[in-house]
Amino acid sequence: MKKNLKEHAKPGEYSTLELMAVCGARAIKNGEVVFVGTGLPMVAAMLAKRLHAPKAKIVYEAGFIDSNAIDIALSIADSRLEYRASAAIGLIETLGMLLQGGRVDVGFVGAAQIDEYGNLNTTYIGDFENPRVRLPGSGGGNDIVSSAKRIVVIMKHEKRKTVKKLDYMTSPGYLDGPNARERAGLRGGGPSLVVTNLCQMKFDEETKRIRLATVHPGVTVETVLENTGFDLIIPEQVLETEPPTYEELEILRSVDPMGIYIPREQK
Numbered sequence: 001m002k003k004n005l006k007e008h009a010k011p012g013e014y015s016t017l018e019l020m021a022v023c024g025a026r027a028i029k030n031g032e033v034v035f036v037g038t039g040l041p042m043v044a045a046m047l048a049k050r051l052h053a054p055k056a057k058i059v060y061e062a063g064f065i066d067s068n069a070i071d072i073a074l075s076i077a078d079s080r081l082e083y084r085a086s087a088a089i090g091l092i093e094t095l096g097m098l099l100q101g102g103r104v105d106v107g108f109v110g111a112a113q114i115d116e117y118g119n120l121n122t123t124y125i126g127d128f129e130n131p132r133v134r135l136p137g138s139g140g141g142n143d144i145v146s147s148a149k150r151i152v153v154i155m156k157h158e159k160r161k162t163v164k165k166l167d168y169m170t171s172p173g174y175l176d177g178p179n180a181r182e183r184a185g186l187r188g189g190g191p192s193l194v195v196t197n198l199c200q201m202k203f204d205e206e207t208k209r210i211r212l213a214t215v216h217p218g219v220t221v222e223t224v225l226e227n228t229g230f231d232l233i234i235p236e237q238v239l240e241t242e243p244p245t246y247e248e249l250e251i252l253r254s255v256d257p258m259g260i261y262i263p264r265e266q267k
Contacts, residue, residue: 005247022244031055032105041108063089099147107148116230118173118191121166145171150192157196159229174208214241
């Protein structure tokens with residue numbers, strides 16, 4: 001019997017990465033300008049555009065504006081992203097005119113470390129003089145987090161990644177609390193949502209500290225806390241993340257049919 005596409009999929013019918021991509025897609029509203037990078041953000045943006053946000057305008061750092069790519073790209077500079085784009089410009093215009101000009105509604109970023117105020121590290125792990133791991137650095141990350149009207153972070157949830165103190169602050173979240181972004185002269189609104197493999201987290205309006213919003217199906221609050229290195233705000237009632245619908249999964253899998261970013265065997 002054919003499944004009702006509006007029904008929610010059952011556990012075991014989708015992977016954690018698929019759920020994370022769907023959560024990211026749901027954060028995009030119709031008509032918004034969306035700044036995305038390679039990986040899950042790219043898949044999430046394409047899903048949103050094909051489902052509930054057809055007028056969303058996807059922007060890539062390399063200069064593809066309002067991309068309508070059909071095939072999944074291998075990087076933000078992949079020429080496939082030029083398909084039916086409104087413009088193909090340059091890095092200076094993309095980061096300067098669009099981002100720093102306040103014209104991007106939502107930016108997607110990843111992180112190696114995040115602290116309780118949503119500050120991000122993508123530069124190095126360990127001591128500055130002799131780091132254990134050298135990471136890619138900012139790229140356009142600081143521009144995105146500093147200037148987009150709101151930020152969605154997609155990352156793996158581990159205690160070593162959710163830390164009380166960053167080894168290096170690459171991109172500013174709420175810095176040290178309320179009004180800190182304004183005092184620093186940052187134009188953007190700051191992080192609004194963190195999507196991990198365990199849960200979704202948002203930020204307290206008054207303190208700007210991160211708080212638990214939903215736990216993914218099969219995940220407990222205790223599991224989230226065991227894998228969190230800072231003091232996470234836990235509300236009285238924690239809801240379960242809404243599972244993907246069969247329609248979301250069908251479109252998502254058509255976006256990445258080869259499993260480049262979401263391997264089919266991953267659960």
